[in-house]
Amino acid sequence: MKYTNAKKILPEKLIIEIQQYVQGETIYIPKQKKEYKHWGSLSGGRQWLDRRNAAIRQAFKSNSSIEQLAKDYFLSIETIKKIVYSENKSSERH
Template sequence: MKYENAGDILPAKLLEEVQKYAAGKLIYIPKNEKSKGWGEASGYRDKLNKRNAAICSRYSSGCSIMEIAEEFFLSPETIKKLVYGKKVNLPMFSKTITSAKQYANAGMGEEWVRIYLNSLGQEMPDSADFFMTELVRIPLRLIENDSSENCDDAGNAAFDVPLIVLFDNKKFVTPYQPGYLQSLKNEKHNAQYAFVFASTDEYGYFWNNFGKNFQR
C-alpha cells in the first residue's frame, strides 16, 4: 500500500485536528463504503444460491435425494440439509407464463423449462448444442407446424403456457407442443411468450435476423 503525506491531502484545519491524536504516526483511513459479504465480489455466492434453488426444485418435482446427490456431486446429507432447511426462496412452479416470468427474472428460466418438459416426459435440449434466450414474445407466423411428435398435455387450453421453440436449420419448430401451437393459431393468436433454443452453429444468424426484434 502506498503512503501519502497527510499535509498534501488534508485541509489545514483538519490536519491540525488529526495531529492532536496521531502526530508522527502511520494511520490507515478505511474507505467509507459497506464491505461486501462473502462471495459477493466474485459472484460465487449468487451461483451457489442458484445451485441450491435448483436442488430444491429437483426435489419438489419428484427427484429422490440420491438422484440429486449424484447429479450435483454432493453427499446425501448435504442435499437433505438444503431441501429440508427451506432456506431457498424459489418461485412457485406452475404451467403458466406468470410462473415462467418469475423463474426467468430470478435467472432460472432453464430450470422452469426443465421442470415443464419433465412433466411431459421430455428432456431439455442439450446445452452443448443450443443456446436458450430469455422469455420473449415470438410471432407465431415464424413457427412451422410439426406434427411428428406426440401432443403435449391438455393443460394448454387456457393459452397461458410459454412455447418451447427450437431454431435449427434456419427454421422455428415446436417439437414438444405441436397441438398447442396449432390451437394458438386456430384461435388467431398473433404471438406467444416462448423460450427459444437456437442451435450453437446458427446462433449468430438467429440473433442478427430475429433475436433483436423479439419483445420481452
C-alpha cells in the same frame, strides 16, 4: 487494500485533528455501509449459486433423493439438506 499518504488526499486541518488520536501509524477507514457490495454481486457468483440452489430445491420437490442430489452436484449430504430445508434467501440479498 492500498496505502495512501493522508497529505495527498486530506485537508491539513483534518490531518491535525486525526493526529490528536494517532500519529505515524497505518489506520483503516472503512467504506460507508451504503458502499458495501454483497459477496458475489460483482462477479456473478451469488447469482450462479442462487440458480444452482433453486435447481436443487426443484429437483428435491420432484422426488430426487438427497443422496442423489449430493452425487449430481458434488456436494455433501449435509449441504444438500441445508439447501432443500432452508428458506430461499436469495431475494433478501438484492
